[in-house]
Amino acid sequence: MTTLAEQIRAMPDDAREAWWASLTPAERLRVAHDWRTYARDDQRTPRGDWRWWAALAGRGWGKTRAGAEFVHERADANPGMLGAIVGRTYQDARFVMIEGESGVVATQKPWNPVSWEPGKKLLTWSNGAKALLYTADKPDSIAGSNLAWAWGDEWCLWREVGGLHALDQIAFALRAGSDPRAMLTSTPRPTRRVRELLTRPDVHVTRGRTLDNRDNLAPGVVDELLRRYEGTRLGRQELYAEVLDDVEGALWTQDLIDSTRLDAVPRDLVRIVVAIDPAVTALEESDETGIIVVGMDADRECYVLEDLSGRHPASGPDGWPRIAVAAYHRHGASRIVAEVNQGGDLVEATIRTVDRGCAYRAVRASRGKATRAEPIAAMYEQRRVHHVGDPRALQMLEDQMCSWVPGMESPDRLDALVWGLTDLGLGAHVGQFAPVREMGDTATRHQRLTTAVGARGRFGAGSF
Numbered sequence: 001m002t003t004l005a006e007q008i009r010a011m012p013d014d015a016r017e018a019w020w021a022s023l024t025p026a027e028r029l030r031v032a033h034d035w036r037t038y039a040r041d042d043q044r045t046p047r048g049d050w051r052w053w054a055a056l057a058g059r060g061w062g063k064t065r066a067g068a069e070f071v072h073e074r075a076d077a078n079p080g081m082l083g084a085i086v087g088r089t090y091q092d093a094r095f096v097m098i099e100g101e102s103g104v105v106a107t108q109k110p111w112n113p114v115s116w117e118p119g120k121k122l123l124t125w126s127n128g129a130k131a132l133l134y135t136a137d138k139p140d141s142i143a144g145s146n147l148a149w150a151w152g153d154e155w156c157l158w159r160e161v162g163g164l165h166a167l168d169q170i171a172f173a174l175r176a177g178s179d180p181r182a183m184l185t186s187t188p189r190p191t192r193r194v195r196e197l198l199t200r201p202d203v204h205v206t207r208g209r210t211l212d213n214r215d216n217l218a219p220g221v222v223d224e225l226l227r228r229y230e231g232t233r234l235g236r237q238e239l240y241a242e243v244l245d246d247v248e249g250a251l252w253t254q255d256l257i258d259s260t261r262l263d264a265v266p267r268d269l270v271r272i273v274v275a276i277d278p279a280v281t282a283l284e285e286s287d288e289t290g291i292i293v294v295g296m297d298a299d300r301e302c303y304v305l306e307d308l309s310g311r312h313p314a315s316g317p318d319g320w321p322r323i324a325v326a327a328y329h330r331h332g333a334s335r336i337v338a339e340v341n342q343g344g345d346l347v348e349a350t351i352r353t354v355d356r357g358c359a360y361r362a363v364r365a366s367r368g369k370a371t372r373a374e375p376i377a378a379m380y381e382q383r384r385v386h387h388v389g390d391p392r393a394l395q396m397l398e399d400q401m402c403s404w405v406p407g408m409e410s411p412d413r414l415d416a417l418v419w420g421l422t423d424l425g426l427g428a429h430v431g432q433f434a435p436v437r438e439m440g441d442t443a444t445r446h447q448r449l450t451t452a453v454g455a456r457g458r459f460g461a462g463s464f
Contacts (some may be wrong), residue, residue: 004037035069052206053183056209058239065102066449067151070183074149075129081148083131088154090135110305138176142169145369148177156186156194157391184197190244190254210239225255234399251404262386272331274324275420276338279413289320292417293327296424307397309413316351325354335359337423370406376421
């Protein structure tokens, strides 16, 4: 699947020079700037009768560039008409889709240059074509538009807001011109809406792997991604763009998690916990240390705020004790909770070397992992637990949740999540854990609780 540029470079020098000399100045300009010169076959706008082009591809495949070039093609073909650029959030739409290094402004064509007015959220091409910037988190803003084309990025991460979904609003608005079409680019997610759209007859689906774009990525990037994720469910999704099936017997599904997802915490939190499932070692082949930050409001609604897990050493500036203590202070947490089945007093000792005064509770599993996890899964089903912020930041945690089946060895991030939510009081009535020791006197715990409530003023809406 060679590009035209590669074919030109492969020509003998004299043949290439003769071919170039045969072109007019306008033709040379086209060859130098036309996307078809550099694009792989799977990145070019497909032929045929379709209304939606869904490009599902792995990280680094070139989705943003393909989307930006689709925009220029539609602007060229629809002078004086309106299109839409729809991102998951305003930041995604502006700083990736429009102003990014592969975005619309950077890839504009000399024969039809584009001007960008951020204040108006408006792109204008020299032929009179225009495009407005919209965001999927405000789908009602698309209503009433009369669109000849649209590009939506990371659409698999879009969610309904107030009963509205941006895809539905685009479909209603896509009615201008003789051939209105839309392109959707994303790394896939196994949700009901994604599966439904991919089965429609008016959708052309392109699938791509991260490996397809190896030559245009920094040296070693693909090898590192393969080393870390090859053979995992997350790797199949993020590198090979597979839409994964739900795992039979798993306590969580992606639809279940997405159904209560929030962009920000809506109210003050009365308790925040940093939960740790420490690994014994921090070698490349070791388990990760799970570090999850969770919080609860006055109505006992719970929020998963941050996943800081990884293969962190027990000491040093990048060690998991420093990461956990930093999160404890950053979020104004009530305490740190750590499982000590393997580490015993050593876990507490490593935390105390960083901060002797932090409130700390050690817990040791007294029942099976399924017994601890099932009440937490029930809270998700009751819509009492919300994942907060960009879904990509919690993706590795969610992959563990959706792939774990009771009876399997439970992974680190999931274990830390269960410990944290259990400590907040979810399911404590069934005795999922046995507290070993809680450090920090009453005054210290009261101070941390006061800080936790006050911290919402610093880390309010939009901060996660």
